[in-house]
Amino acid sequence: MADVRHRLRGSRGDRDREGGGGDRRDRGQLILVTGLAVAVTLVALVLLLNTVIYTQNLATRGAEVEDDAAVSFRQEAIAGVGEVVDAENRAEYQTRAKVEANVTAGIERYDSVASRYRAERSTIAQVDTGTLSLTEGRILRQTNASRNFTSAGGANGWTLVEDAGSGTAPGVRRFRLTVNRDELSQTKSDAFTVVADGSSREWRARIYNPSGGATVAVAVKNGSEGTADTVCSVTAASATVDLTSGRLGGERCPALDWAKGVAAPYDVRFERADDATGTYEVTVDTSAAGTAVQTGNFAGPGAGQSPRWAPAVYAAEFEIHFETPNVAFHTTVRAAPGEPR
Template structure:
């Protein structure tokens, strides 16, 4: 092979390698672009699924709250009839919302469905007179509202801050709260373990909440005094803001009683749901369906199946409705 032939071979090889590098570069760039587009598409689909699931669960939660307050009267149909009415109303309400949402989603090429799959019956204890102290129907300030429950949702409360007992510190000292007569709710288990939820006026003028757990752990949180204060033990919120202390209150291991103590130091409305039927004798101080306070048949828990379909996604999951019952 002459020197000229070698030079031509080197030149051809260099051109071939350059062409190969260009092709590889185009392939890599195409792969990166395709991956980015796919990722963006997946994120968009995931957002749509999450949004629909959230809306569906919120709609089911509101429907549970509505039927527990408006379709729970057993005076004419009996307790079994009240539970049938509750279940039918819940399933119908969720189905109506699902149909409306599906009609809207069809415009964008998606198919959706939400349906109730399981319902667990229980009872709801409530007071609806916003000006009344949280005493028993007979006026007792220490009284048992529920006996022998194994599950609880809530309580949710809307209290007048003017009725709360002022305490001498910021709520960390449980013995001081007791001495100052702060309102409290006790969950006392059959094995003797006790959880206490205190609501009071702190020494800095804020509304305070303290939860004492069975092992002695004390958790507190506070909210501004705006005349009234709302709390939700299951959602762990005080005045609409996160209150982790409340999250430790409604978790138990054994059957328990619910007792109100120093209930003259709180006034307002409340609702708490338990997993006892409304005909089981679990409410020694209360009348069913009427009175202040009272107990009624209620949906204790509900699960809904949420389905979302699009050309790119098929999502199907069963979700527990939060705050069902209370």
């Protein structure tokens, strides 16, 4: 006879099996919680890493911006001091001591304004006037726009300066003439001409009104060339020819390259000066022993007539200082506006 036994509910075996299922559920929950914790930790690490990278990028970008600001200040200082120099030169003081004193005072005022502006932005930016060195010069000008370009004595062909420049130094800067179109020669061969005459070669710029039309044209002969070729023109009743910056009517004229092919020192002279009327200005470096402005061809300092000469500052050299918490920039610069490069 078979032995049939019924297992009672709630027996120990059932309880053991039920207990084993609970352990598995606990382990699953533990794994899930641990996984979530690891995920949160990884997210936090990624966020922290991104923050560090972003901060480094900001710091690098900030340094680059401050480097750019230092370079910008250098350019501003050169331009600002150059404007002071030219403004004081055009005041036409009668003595060198007076023009140099006024240039120095003007640069000090410029430094005061510029440094105060930068200080408001937690930056030290200084034009060090204690290091200022001025190069002596003379300014030659004609301001009577209805007068032709002859000398004070009426000479048609005449010399402005002898032995300008030395080596690679051009000796003249900011050489600008504003001419009246209708008073110019209509042919290139008879045109008013500016000459840079070296020991063996000469450079020429002829300014004329082709065939009596509506344009002002410039023809240039470089030191190594035999003839003058027209290099630029502008349609205007009057036009400014910037010989040392290579511009006509404010536009670049690359072929108008001052004294190209002529080694300094050289003489600067006008030819056919009665074939042009208008104004002009040039600043000459007279620091070299051999350079000589031909003062006899001009009225003197303080004179009201044209053309005339006056003591001037040719160039200013000085140190600049630019400092922020991250950048320290110190250098020596030179301001000589309109000097050929």
